[in-house]
Amino acid sequence: MLYRESGQFISDYRADRRLFRLWQERAGFYLLLVFAFAVVPFIANDYWFSAILVPFLVLSLAGLGLNLLTGYAGQLSLGSAAFMAVGAFAAYNFHLRIEGLPFLLSFILGGVAAAGVGILFGLPSLRIKGFYLLVSTLAAQFFVQWVLTSVGWFSNNNASGVITAPPLLIWGRDFSSPAGRYLLTLAVVVALALLARNIVRSELGRHWMAVRDMDTAAAVIGIPILKTKLLAFAISSFFLGVAGALWAFTYLGTVEPHGFDLTRSFQILFIIIIGGMGSILGNFLGAAFIVLLPILLSNLSGTVLAGLIDPGQLENLQKIIFGGLIVFFLIKEPFGLARLWQNFRERSRIWPLRY
Amino acid sequence: MSSPLLELSHISLSFKGVKAITDISFAVNEGEICALIGPNGAGKSSLLNVINGVYQPDIGDIIYAGTRLRRMQPHAAARRGIARTFQNIALFKGMSVLDNVLTGRNLKVRGSWLEQALHIGRAPGDEVIQRKRAEEIIDFLRIQPWRNSIVGTLPYGLQKRVELARALAAEPRLLLLDEPMAGMNHEEKADMSRFILDTQREFGTTIVLIEHDIGVVMNLSDHVVVLDYGKKIGDGTPQEVRENPDVIAAYLGTSH
The missing domain is CATH 3.40.50.300 (P-loop containing nucleotide triphosphate hydrolases)
Known part of the structure; x- marks a missing residue:
């Protein structure tokens, strides 16, 4: 009843290929956009912007990047944070060393630099698969961090390798306030998420999924495996690179190479596992889970258990509960939160009937 | 002869x-x-x-x-x-029937990956052309009702037919x-x-x-x-x- 396609006749292929096919989806999407762009800036406070919304958006974008590679093209990677680091440090250097470079362009160039590094570390995927590939992407993780720490040039010879965000000026307007940083992040993430949604339903997306599901058959029907895999690494790393630049510039403000360590890569991997492989929406749900749940837990335990347990233990307890919840969710829904949403959608098509 | x-x-x-x-x-x-x-x-x-x-x-x-x-x-x-099918079905199991048939047309696709990604240039028109041809094959093999089903969920006999469709899509x-x-x-x-x-x-x-x-x-x-x-x-x-x-x-x- 609530969500159904009856009465919506699609009479040409162009209409059938729209990004959002049903009016319910379109209306929902536009409402969400209006809410995020026009309402949230007025109702949220600085804490929400800086500590919750911006990291949520950036991690969603990072998840999106990894999901293109792993969920769609089937290539496992633990180098996500490395590509983020490349994006962040490259964007910083482009902005620093090229006079008058528009701010957004330095983000894009940062992404392009990350894509280049992604292709380089994607080369082993042509010969090895699965867990072995996962291990070889670890090389990216350690190598990039080592280079950024030991070559001073990348951080403009800062003693501790820290880069600091320049003022966020776009077309003469300052986006440095918490709300401004939120809006900037939101705009970039929305644009890239729409791009990703378009890619995965295009011919390129089909090539990725074909290689994921059965690469020998993909080769037999003429899909160029080498190009498909390397493009997956490049585009995934581009998304991760832009996410890294956002992480450094709009979220943290200052960042050192160690901000992009293996823990971050795991965090992004968890986002796509919890959110759902092979889904765009799943990245947002997964990132929300990863960002919001710990905050929720700490607030809850802070009020409920305050005084009963000492604060150090409380923090460990939170981690235990968090881990337990992840396990619980994956047992209940191994295909992630995106699948829960899909099931809900299927149900609401026929609601109030059962089947 | x-x-x-x-x-x-x-x-x-x-x-x-x-x-x-x-x-x-x-x-x-x-x-x-x-x-x-x-x-x-x-x-x-x-x-x-x-x-x-x-x-x-x-x-x-x-x-x-x-x-x-x-x-x-x-x-x-x-x-x-030269197109072929396999003894033990080699379809892309996580993709829909339509997408599987469309992959069969991969060599006919015009437009670079960048045009496809940004939905500009030759890509939008080409997608419609490929879709039309894929639908013709789907009609020919009478698999229209399963067009949007995920291939892995279909019964064996139908999967065999989808695999033939993917091969035929390559003309x-x-x-x-x-x-x-x-x-x-x-x-x-x-x-x-x-x-x-x-x-x-x-x-x-x-x-x-x-x-x-x-x-x-x-x-x-x-x-x-x-x-x-x-x-x-x-x-x-x-x-x-x-x-x-x-x-x-x-x-x-x-x-x-």
């Missing part, structure tokens, strides 16, 4: 010394249905794999559409118009079918035979197929090649093959 589209001359293939195919030569005419039959392990699938470049023969040549080819790579074979000149009717019941076999004959008649596709059901083979094919232990023991029309003493011996056994 038209000229041969495919000619195998003196093909031999071995795996680490185990001979799979020994000195096989035969020709397939343009527009005919050629059946490869023989007991298990006779080398039928290996021969198909040689034709579309999955295996490289130790010796021998393939003459395809007048060109002599020593070695063939799978994607080169695809580009020359092949030569279609290789590896046991298209394996594991099917009577009605499904009848349907599949119909689709194979229709393919030959409507698109003029040359078809090489492997099949165990002799009844089906005799009714369907213009030309039968019989293999046993990697060697060719019979080659001719169904009638000729049926009367060939070597074939009778291989299939029924002889008293020694």
Whole structure:
């Protein structure tokens, strides 16, 4: 009843290929956009912007990047944070060393630099698969961090390798306030998420999924495996690179190479596992889970258990509960939160009937 | 009789010394249905794999559409118009039927990946063209109701049909079918035979197929090649093959 396609006749292929096919989806999407762009800036406070919304958006974008590679093209990677680091440090250097470079362009160039590094570390995927590939992407993780720490040039010879965000000026307007940083992040993430949604339903997306599901058959029907895999690494790393630049510039403000360590890569991997492989929406749900749940837990335990347990233990307890919840969710829904949403959608098509 | 589209001359293939195919030569005419039959392990699938470049023969040549080819790579074979299906279905199980059929058209797609990603230039128009052609194949094989179903959730018989659809979507000149009717019941076999004959008649596709059901083979094919232990023991029309003493011996056994 609530969500159904009856009465919506699609009479040409162009209409059938729209990004959002049903009016319910379109209306929902536009409402969400209006809410995020026009309402949230007025109702949220600085804490929400800086500590919750911006990291949520950036991690969603990072998840999106990894999901293109792993969920769609089937290539496992633990180098996500490395590509983020490349994006962040490259964007910083482009902005620093090229006079008058528009701010957004330095983000894009940062992404392009990350894509280049992604292709380089994607080369082993042509010969090895699965867990072995996962291990070889670890090389990216350690190598990039080592280079950024030991070559001073990348951080403009800062003693501790820290880069600091320049003022966020776009077309003469300052986006440095918490709300401004939120809006900037939101705009970039929305644009890239729409791009990703378009890619995965295009011919390129089909090539990725074909290689994921059965690469020998993909080769037999003429899909160029080498190009498909390397493009997956490049585009995934581009998304991760832009996410890294956002992480450094709009979220943290200052960042050192160690901000992009293996823990971050795991965090992004968890986002796509919890959110759902092979889904765009799943990245947002997964990132929300990863960002919001710990905050929720700490607030809850802070009020409920305050005084009963000492604060150090409380923090460990939170981690235990968090881990337990992840396990619980994956047992209940191994295909992630995106699948829960899909099931809900299927149900609401026929609601109030059962089947 | 038209000229041969495919000619195998003196093909031999071995795996680490185990001979799979020994000195096989035969020709397939343009527009005919050629059946490869023989007991298990006779080398039928290996021969198909040689034709579309999955295996490289130790010796021998393939003459395809007048060109002599020593070695063939799978994607080169695809580009020359050779499509195939597999004995144990090789579909992309996580994708919808429509997407699977569309992947079959990958060599016809115009527009670079950048145009596709940004939905600019040639890509938007091309997507519609490819979709139209894919829908024609879907109609042809009557799989419209499952267009948006995920392939992995479909029953076996339908998956076989989707795999044929993906192969046909490439508009092949030569279609290789590896046991298209394996594991099917009577009605499904009848349907599949119909689709194979229709393919030959409507698109003029040359078809090489492997099949165990002799009844089906005799009714369907213009030309039968019989293999046993990697060697060719019979080659001719169904009638000729049926009367060939070597074939009778291989299939029924002889008293020694």
